[in-house]
Amino acid sequence: MQTRLLDSRTKERFSCQRVRPERPVPSLAEDAQLGLLTPPRSLPPKYFYDSHGSALFDRICTTPEYYVTRTESALLAARAAAIIDASRPDHIVELGSGASRKTHHLLQACELSCAPCTYWPYDVCESILVEAGERLMAAFDWLDVNALVGDYHAGLRHLPEPQGRCLYAFLGSTIGNFDGPQAVALLQELNLKMRPGDSLLLGADRVKDATILHAAYNDAAGLTAAFNLNLLRVLNRELDADFAPEAFDHEARYDEEAQQVEMYLVARRSQSVHLGVLDESLRLEAGERILTEISRKFTPDKLDTLLHEAGFNVTAHYEPEDSYFSLILASPRGANGAQVSYPRIQGGAAARS
Ligand code: SAH
Ligand code: AVI
Numbered sequence: 628m629q630t631r632l633l634d635s636r637t638k639e640r641f642s643c644q645r646v647r648p649e650r651p652v653p654s655l656a657e658d659a660q661l662g663l664l665t666p667p668r669s670l671p672p673k674y675f676y677d678s679h680g681s682a683l684f685d686r687i688c689t690t691p692e693y694y695v696t697r698t699e700s701a702l703l704a705a706r707a708a709a710i711i712d713a714s715r716p717d718h719i720v721e722l723g724s725g726a727s728r729k730t731h732h733l734l735q736a737c738e739l740s741c742a743p744c745t746y747w748p749y750d751v752c753e754s755i756l757v758e759a760g761e762r763l764m765a766a767f768d769w770l771d772v773n774a775l776v777g778d779y780h781a782g783l784r785h786l787p788e789p790q791g792r793c794l795y796a797f798l799g800s801t802i803g804n805f806d807g808p809q810a811v812a813l814l815q816e817l818n819l820k821m822r823p824g825d826s827l828l829l830g831a832d833r834v835k836d837a838t839i840l841h842a843a844y845n846d847a848a849g850l851t852a853a854f855n856l857n858l859l860r861v862l863n864r865e866l867d868a869d870f871a872p873e874a875f876d877h878e879a880r881y882d883e884e885a886q887q888v889e890m891y892l893v894a895r896r897s898q899s900v901h902l903g904v905l906d907e908s909l910r911l912e913a914g915e916r917i918l919t920e921i922s923r924k925f926t927p928d929k930l931d932t933l934l935h936e937a938g939f940n941v942t943a944h945y946e947p948e949d950s951y952f953s954l955i956l957a958s959p960r961g962a963n964g965a966q967v968s969y970p971r972i973q974g975g976a977a978a979r980s
Pocket of ligand 2: 687695799800801802803804843844851920921922
């Protein structure tokens with residue numbers, strides 16, 4: 628693919644291809660048919676990310692309340708050299724890469740250790756892939772970016788298999804947007820794709836005080852609300868629907884028992900909405916909710932179990948002093964399946980068990 632955004636020199640270092648689905652996934656119309664017409668109503672979170680939704684998410688990451696991005700970014704900045712040293716990647720393949728801002732730390736560590744690599748960002752949102760690729764190529768004049776457009780729910784089998792070691796990054800706690808079985812299934816599929824010597828770098832948000840979580844998903848500037856409500860604009864455009872965004876409230880609440888933030892769109896009044904593409908209407912009563920996202924929060928034990936079930940050995944577990952976030956380096960379990968014990972490494976320096 629060629630884009631207007633890139634000059635001729637950077638174009639040579641940039642490619643963008645679609646990842647062929649390994650299996651069919653429901654279209655937005657099918658997901659709406661299944662999830663919207665009758666209660667309990669829900670839609671998968673991937674539909675947030677049209678170009679406007681991706682830009683809104685990028686702004687959420689800079690709000691004072693959304694500690695997730697700055698915490699993971701600081702952890703990556705402190706640990707990138709060790710991660711690159713341990714994984715020695717020829718390629719960094721990033722799932723749900725978005726604006727790829729934190730990836731900068733990994734690429735910088737590659738540069739500092741004189742070990743250039745190729746970057747393969749993989750996302751459903753093509754415009755954010757192009758923007759991110761352009762920014763990273765401007766920052767690293769040696770970097771080739773091969774962007775991959777696709778839905779990781781459609782399987783990972785057809786991801787390219789470049790020669791050399793791959794570091795697969797899945798950052799931002801996007802794994803938390805999957806329910807338990809979905810998370811295991813995705814990581815298992817990734818495991819199957821991986822070859823000896825490849826590594827996984829997983830970023831995952833941790834269980835913490837409910838007030839901090841509540842604030843993170845209800846920022847004062849209203850960006851998370853705008854991000855949530857943007858879904859209705861996506862539905863209006865893609866399904867010829869007539870949702871009135873002003874007739875909905877954003878709601879985000881932490882369910883302490885389930886250890887997850889749940890995000891809803893709540894009807895402010897009773898209303899009927901027509902979905903033109905489906906030639907269907909739905910009737911919402913005042914206060915009725917549409918679940919738009921879960922964002923699971925993890926304990927170290929839960930992360931160990933998840934990775935174990937998906938067939939990984941954890942090789943390093945980094946966390947900040949406040950234990951707000953985990954960055955885990957893991958490798959596919961070998962034939963003998965033994966898990967070697969590993970330390971949880973806190974803060975910017977000392978290792979602690
Ligand atoms: N990794 C970045 C972005 C996280 S936002 C960070 O840590 O800041 C989640 C990203 O995953 C978005 O860019 C979104 O477009 C992408 N995404 C969501 N669902 C996806 C899917 N099913 N397949 C591929 N990408 C997806
Ligand atoms: C991408 N994902 C991990 C974010 C999260 O925290 O669940 C999406 C988000 N939703 C609201 N704010 C941020």
